[in-house]
Amino acid sequence: MVGSMNSGMVERFFAGFDQQAGFEHGVRRLHATQMLATVFDPSSTNIFAPKGTPAQSILGLSVLVLGICAGIFLVVAGLLLYTIIRYRSRPGDENHEPAQIYGSNQVELSWTVIPILIIVALFLASARVIFVTQKIPKPATALDVVVIGHQFWWEYRYPKLGIVTANELHVPVSEPTHPTPTYLTMSSADTDHSFWVPRLAGKTDLIPNKVNTMWIDPEQAGLYLGQCAQYCGVQHAKMLIRVYADTPEQFSAWVAAQQHVALQVPSAAAGREVFLHNACVNCHTVSGTEAKGIFGPDLSHVASRATIASGSVPNTPENLRAFINNPSDIKPGVLMPAMHLNDRDLDAVTQYLSTLR
Amino acid sequence: MATHTPRRHGGVFDVLQEWITTVDHKKIGLMYIGYALIFLVVAGAEALLMRVQLAVPNNHFVSPQTFNRLFTMHGTTMVFFVGMPILFGFGNYLIPLMIGARDMAFPRLNAFSFWISAFGGFLLYFSYLAGSGLYGAGTAPDVGWFAYAPLTSRVFSPGHSTDYWTLSVLLSGVGSIGTALNIVATALTMRCRGMKLSRMPLLVWLYVVTSCIAFIAVSPLTAAQIMLVIDRYLGGHFFDTQAGGSAVLWMHFFWIFGHPEVYILVLPAFAFANEIIPVFSRKAIFGYPAMVAATVAIGFISMGVWAHHMFTVGLGPEANAFFTFSTMVIAVPTGIKIFNWLATMWGGSIRFATPMIFSIGFLFQFLIAGLTGVMLAASPFDWQLGNSYFVVAHFHYVLVGAILFMIFAAFYFWYPKITGRMMSETLGKWHFWLFVIGFHMTFDFMHVPGLLGMPRRIYTYEADRGWGGWNMIVSIGAIFQTAATLIFVYNLIRSYYKGEEAGPDPWDAWTLEWSTSSPPPSYNFAEIPTVHSRRPLWDLKHPDDPDTNYE
Numbered sequence: 056m057v058g059s060m061n062s063g064m065v066e067r068f069f070a071g072f073d074q075q076a077g078f079e080h081g082v083r084r085l086h087a088t089q090m091l092a093t094v095f096d097p098s099s100t101n102i103f104a105p106k107g108t109p110a111q112s113i114l115g116l117s118v119l120v121l122g123i124c125a126g127i128f129l130v131v132a133g134l135l136l137y138t139i140i141r142y143r144s145r146p147g148d149e150n151h152e153p154a155q156i157y158g159s160n161q162v163e164l165s166w167t168v169i170p171i172l173i174i175v176a177l178f179l180a181s182a183r184v185i186f187v188t189q190k191i192p193k194p195a196t197a198l199d200v201v202v203i204g205h206q207f208w209w210e211y212r213y214p215k216l217g218i219v220t221a222n223e224l225h226v227p228v229s230e231p232t233h234p235t236p237t238y239l240t241m242s243s244a245d246t247d248h249s250f251w252v253p254r255l256a257g258k259t260d261l262i263p264n265k266v267n268t269m270w271i272d273p274e275q276a277g278l279y280l281g282q283c284a285q286y287c288g289v290q291h292a293k294m295l296i297r298v299y300a301d302t303p304e305q306f307s308a309w310v311a312a313q314q315h316v317a318l319q320v321p322s323a324a325a326g327r328e329v330f331l332h333n334a335c336v337n338c339h340t341v342s343g344t345e346a347k348g349i350f351g352p353d354l355s356h357v358a359s360r361a362t363i364a365s366g367s368v369p370n371t372p373e374n375l376r377a378f379i380n381n382p383s384d385i386k387p388g389v390l391m392p393a394m395h396l397n398d399r400d401l402d403a404v405t406q407y408l409s410t411l412r
Numbered sequence: 413m414a415t416h417t418p419r420r421h422g423g424v425f426d427v428l429q430e431w432i433t434t435v436d437h438k439k440i441g442l443m444y445i446g447y448a449l450i451f452l453v454v455a456g457a458e459a460l461l462m463r464v465q466l467a468v469p470n471n472h473f474v475s476p477q478t479f480n481r482l483f484t485m486h487g488t489t490m491v492f493f494v495g496m497p498i499l500f501g502f503g504n505y506l507i508p509l510m511i512g513a514r515d516m517a518f519p520r521l522n523a524f525s526f527w528i529s530a531f532g533g534f535l536l537y538f539s540y541l542a543g544s545g546l547y548g549a550g551t552a553p554d555v556g557w558f559a560y561a562p563l564t565s566r567v568f569s570p571g572h573s574t575d576y577w578t579l580s581v582l583l584s585g586v587g588s589i590g591t592a593l594n595i596v597a598t599a600l601t602m603r604c605r606g607m608k609l610s611r612m613p614l615l616v617w618l619y620v621v622t623s624c625i626a627f628i629a630v631s632p633l634t635a636a637q638i639m640l641v642i643d644r645y646l647g648g649h650f651f652d653t654q655a656g657g658s659a660v661l662w663m664h665f666f667w668i669f670g671h672p673e674v675y676i677l678v679l680p681a682f683a684f685a686n687e688i689i690p691v692f693s694r695k696a697i698f699g700y701p702a703m704v705a706a707t708v709a710i711g712f713i714s715m716g717v718w719a720h721h722m723f724t725v726g727l728g729p730e731a732n733a734f735f736t737f738s739t740m741v742i743a744v745p746t747g748i749k750i751f752n753w754l755a756t757m758w759g760g761s762i763r764f765a766t767p768m769i770f771s772i773g774f775l776f777q778f779l780i781a782g783l784t785g786v787m788l789a790a791s792p793f794d795w796q797l798g799n800s801y802f803v804v805a806h807f808h809y810v811l812v813g814a815i816l817f818m819i820f821a822a823f824y825f826w827y828p829k830i831t832g833r834m835m836s837e838t839l840g841k842w843h844f845w846l847f848v849i850g851f852h853m854t855f856d857f858m859h860v861p862g863l864l865g866m867p868r869r870i871y872t873y874e875a876d877r878g879w880g881g882w883n884m885i886v887s888i889g890a891i892f893q894t895a896a897t898l899i900f901v902y903n904l905i906r907s908y909y910k911g912e913e914a915g916p917d918p919w920d921a922w923t924l925e926w927s928t929s930s931p932p933p934s935y936n937f938a939e940i941p942t943v944h945s946r947r948p949l950w951d952l953k954h955p956d957d958p959d960t961n962y963e
Contacts, residue, residue: 098878100865102796113792120790124783131750131779138757139772142693148761152954156759157962158699166751167744174740177790182733184792189729206568246563247659249724249799253865257795260724263562263653265660267726280877284724284799284867286556288563289476292870387476 099280102253106279106300107229107272108236109188109256116184120177127173188257193238197270198226202241204248204261204283206390207290208352208365218313219340221352222365223297227306229272236272246288252281252298260285273300282366289388295366313356316343317411326407329400338391341411351391358412364389376405435519436934437504440526442830444501447530448494449901454537455489456897458482460890463854467887469875479871480554485536487557488577491673492584493533495815497526499680500591502822503619505830507595509925509932510613512604512941517597521590529587532580539576553577556869558670559640561651561662566644575644578637585634592623592630604924605942611963613923613946614697617704618683621711622676628715629672636665660725667718675714678810679707681818682749685771688818688825689753691921692768693760696959699752700946706745706752713742723791724798732791739789746782750775765919766840770821773848777813781806784859799869802862808855820847820900827904828918832930833911839903843896850892857885922947 098104105111142153202224203210212219226237241250243261251258252271259269273279283294301309319327330336331344338351346354357363360370364386368374378385380401381393396404431439462482465473474482504522508515516522539552553573555563564574599620603612640662642648649655651662690697697703719727719735727735753775762768784806788794797803820843827835861879873879917926926949928937945951945959 098864100877102863102865110796113796116790117787117793117796120787120793124786128779128783131754132776134754135772135775135779138754139762142757142760142762144694144761144763148694152694153759153761155696155959155962156698156755157696158702158755162755163699163702163748163752167748170744170747174743177786178733178737178740181736181790181792185729185732185736188792189732246568247560249867251799251865251867253796257792258724258798259795260726262659262725264656264658265726281865282867282870286480286560286563286869288568289480289554291480292476292872295874 100253104254106275106277107255108274109269109271110254112184112187113257116180119180123173123177193270194234194236196233196235198235198237200224200226200237200239202239202250202261204241204243204245204250204287205350206245206288207283207294207386207388209250209294209296210244210352213310216310216314218310219353220313220356221360222295222362223299223360225299225301225306225309226271226273228276228300228302229274231274234272236270238268238270241267241269247285248283248287248294249285250281250296251284252279252296254279255281255298258284271298273298276300276302276305280366290386293365293367293386295362297362297366312359312412317341317356317358319343320410323403323407323410326403326405329396329404330407333394333396333400333404334392335394335404354408354411356411358409372405372409375408376401379404379408435515435523437508437516437519437522438830438932438934440522441501441503441505443530444497444504444526447533448498448501451489451493451533452498453897453901455486455494456894458486458489460894462486463887463890465871466873466883468884469873469877469880471872474871476871477554480556480869481552483869484553484556484577488536488553488581489533490811491557491677492581493529493536495677495811496584496588497529497533498819499622499677500525500588502684502819502826503595503622503680504591506826506925507598507616507619508602509829509928509936510616510923511599511602511607512924512937512943513598513602514936514940516594517602518594522594525587525590525594527587528590529584532583532587535576535583536580539573542572542576558666559662560666561640561657561659562653564640564644564662565652565654567654575641578640578644582634582637585630585637588626588630589634592626595619595623604940607943610701611943611946614686614700614703615683615923618679618686618707621707622679622683625672625676625679625711625714629669629676632665633669636662636669639665660722663722663725664718667721668715671718671721672714674807674810675710677815679710681774681815682707684818684822684825685753685774687921687923688767688771688821689756691825691919692763692765692771693757694763695756695760696947696950697752698755698758699748702748703752706748709745710742713738713745717742720789720791720794721798723794736789736791740786743782743786743789750779750782765824766835766837766844767821767825767919769841769844770817770824773844774814774817774821777809777817777851781809781814784809797862799867800862801866801868802859804868805855805858805862808858813851813855820844823900823904825919826925827907828911828914829925829930829932831908831911832914833907834914834918835903835907835911839899839906843899843903846892846899847896850889850894850896853889853892854886855889857882857889861886917949920953922949924948927952 103114105114199215201212201214209222211221211224227235229235241259241261242265243263245263248261249258250261255271255273256269259267277300279298279300281296283291287294331346336346336348338348340347340349340353340355342355362368363370363375363378367386379394382389382391431443434440461474462479465471465479551573553576555569555574555577559577562568599616639648639650643650643652649657651657651659653659686697686703717735717739719731720739723732788797788803788806824835824840860882864878866873866879914930916929924941927941941948945963947959951958951960
């Protein structure tokens with residue numbers, strides 16, 4: 056059972072690295088191992104399937120380190136196994152003790168010096184990746200994004216573009232010929248968080264009263280998933296990250312849409328009134344209105360996002376309505392209180408938010 | 413000398429009084445071990461609940477709040493109220509016997525240290541009843557076992573759950589420092605005639621180094637707990653980021669304790685291996701001076717590696733490079749140990765009794781744990797793997813695969829000395845094989861979700877991440893481990909009543925504890941022994957070819 060699973064797992068593990076995150080499109084399945092494939096879907100967050108420079112250079116180092124460690128394991132485990140079998144007690148051994156050997160300085164020296172040499176080599180390889188990742192100058196073409204961690208969602212601010220959004224980060228694809236990396240300047244509004252999108256880069260912590268930076272440069276358009284990797288409170292698990300790597304055209308269109316105030320649809324006027332006359336405005340901002348709260352996600356273009364509640368559920372009117380009615384149903388521990396709206400207001404405000412594209 | 417310890421045969425109250433007021437190192441040692449075993453079962457049950465929750469994606473077996481309490485209590489309990497006391501318990505029991513002494517240097521300090529640590533454990537669990545305080549803000553602590561600031565500040569952690577965590581860890585720290593002091597004093601001043609430091613059993617050497625690490629490492633933790641109490645109740649701002657405090661300061665304080673703590677726990681496991689592997693290979697330990705030197709080296713280097721827990725905190729490339737190097741260096745003395753154990757077995761006549769098969773499991777598993785440690789030391793690799801399930805798998809490989817395996821080996825090895833009866837070998841082998849299967853199902857496969865991007869401390873996960881199947885295997889392994897542990901507990905109890913008589917020296921071993929009766933009388937030795945080599949009983953058994961000719 057385990058053996059047969061194993062081959063399936065390995066197959067799935069190494070297959071389909073280039074497949075896009077199977078989140079929306081469903082996952083291609085091998086016919087013969089259909090059952091196993093359901094259980095062992097290729098992961099959309101596999102560190103061995105990098106799509107950006109930092110993750111790529113980490114993978115290079117990882118392969119080296121894994122290779123050396125595997126070599127050491129084979130040698131030492133092989134010796135152990137040989138010793139255990141070769142020197143096992145045999146019938147008749149009870150009556151006499153084996154030759155007593157107390158040590159040997161030459162042997163001790165050899166198994167001190169060889170590991171030191173291996174360590175130095177591994178250190179130099181690691182140091183190279185540390186410095187090329189953390190100490191290279193920022194190109195002039197880089198995009199700046201400020202990332203602020205909140206319990207339990209992400210705030211993204213594009214200072215030079217005048218955009219504020221939440222939970223879904225849009226960045227341009229970075230072509231090798233014309234690199235447009237995105238530099239993230241990160242801090243936290245409350246507890247510690249950590250930004251981790253495995254296929255793009257290693258993680259960096261977001262710590263209150265401290266500013267950290269990291270950079271990403273997705274080489275292929277698409278959606279990259281990740282999540283908070285530092286325990287930050289009750290709903291640490293549903294503080295999910297979605298990074299959209301857009302083609303230059305897609306990115307310009309997205310920027311243009313975000314920079315405009317969402318159109319006011321007449322049919323949503325009632326919902327707008329509900330929104331503006333309730334506590335919503337204390338925490339949320341909708342550009343072009345008096346709602347200027349900053350404790351919760353900016354909702355100016357909430358309908359343009361694919362998910363709500365930091366990636367917890369798809370952004371459908373049903374989910375949106377359920378979330379507004381009682382956020383804890385969808386995301387227990389969320390800081391947004393239940394709004395106690397009646398059905399009519401709930402429908403109206405859901406409809407209003409669905410127009411904020 | 414097969415008599416039991418003279419004991420007043422009174423009612424339950426008399427027995428209770430005898431144990432509560434005792435200052436005998438053996439009784440205190442046994443109380444440490446018993447107390448740790450109870451908490452082992454409790455914290456193991458917590459782990460089992462977590463594994464049920466994580467077996468499938470989007471599970472609703474426990475709430476996020478409950479899950480967060482479970483991993484906090486599991487970690488805190490296993491480190492402070494299982495690992496530390498069980499190892500101190502064996503140390504307490506064995507050290508005076510192995511150096512030919514009648515008790516520890518400070519018997520009353522010994523009793524005090526046990527009771528204050530024990531109180532800490534009960535206080536931690538009392539939080540389930542009292543943690544809500546006046547706020548109704550949750551019961552047991554839910555801040556994680558390393559309790560990063562500012563999650564522990566009153567803004568994010570109202571009520572008293574964090575206070576119970578802080579105070580219980582503080583009390584455990586006081587007890588640990590007391591016992592550490594006692595062990596060092598005992599080893600330095602109480603050795604019998606002829607036992608120079610260079611003839612002291614390796615177990616005692618390793619406990620001395622462990623205790624020295626404990627002095628240096630536990631103190632900053634204790635200081636940090638006091639600072640946290642000042643923050644929470646006296647208007648301090650050490651870690652209060654909203655008033656300009658530093659979250660990173662707490663990390664430094666915690667990990668300058670937290671990493672040496674790993675060595676505080678693993679050195680006693682090495683200590684057991686140093687005694688058990690030679691006896692069952694029928695050979696003297698290979699390279700005694702190198703083993704001592706490697707242990708002292710580990711002690712020193714362990715003080716300079718703490719920030720490898722902080723590679724993602726933003727310390728800068730220079731600090732990351734330094735801690736990468738210092739962490740990798742520790743692999744050198746650790747490697748020396750593995751090679752010396754190998755060389756001890758080489759040319760021997762290996763007997764596969766239960767203590768030895770657990771030790772062999774330990775050797776393979778510790779090798780793997782060390783190698784995944786080297787991977788994590790390469791800081792860029794750690795930027796991916798840090799705080800993921802790969803790390804959880806790595807440190808459980810150390811704590812379970814190495815330390816717990818050697819603790820089991822120590823039980824099977826010294827149980828006959830402690831009770832006068834052998835543990836069942838048949839049940840021992842069932843225990844071993846079931847545990848090995850469970851261990852490898854759980855902790856080998858646990859590395860994979862980490863490589864696939866699964867962070868630790870999440871109460872549930874998305875179905876589309878490809879983690880489900882791996883987590884199911886991990887959870888099934890936990891069932892095997894539970895069954896094996898129940899067999900072990902049954903073996904402990906059954907053998908006490910029905911085990912074969914052990915006699916003073918059932919394993920044909922060489923250190924002084926095997927020269928007295930099983931169980932030893934309260935005064936340990938009728939006459940304080942005199943030794944001439946590292947293996948006094950070898951000299952007695954082989955007067956024609958004693959160790960004194962070679963050392």
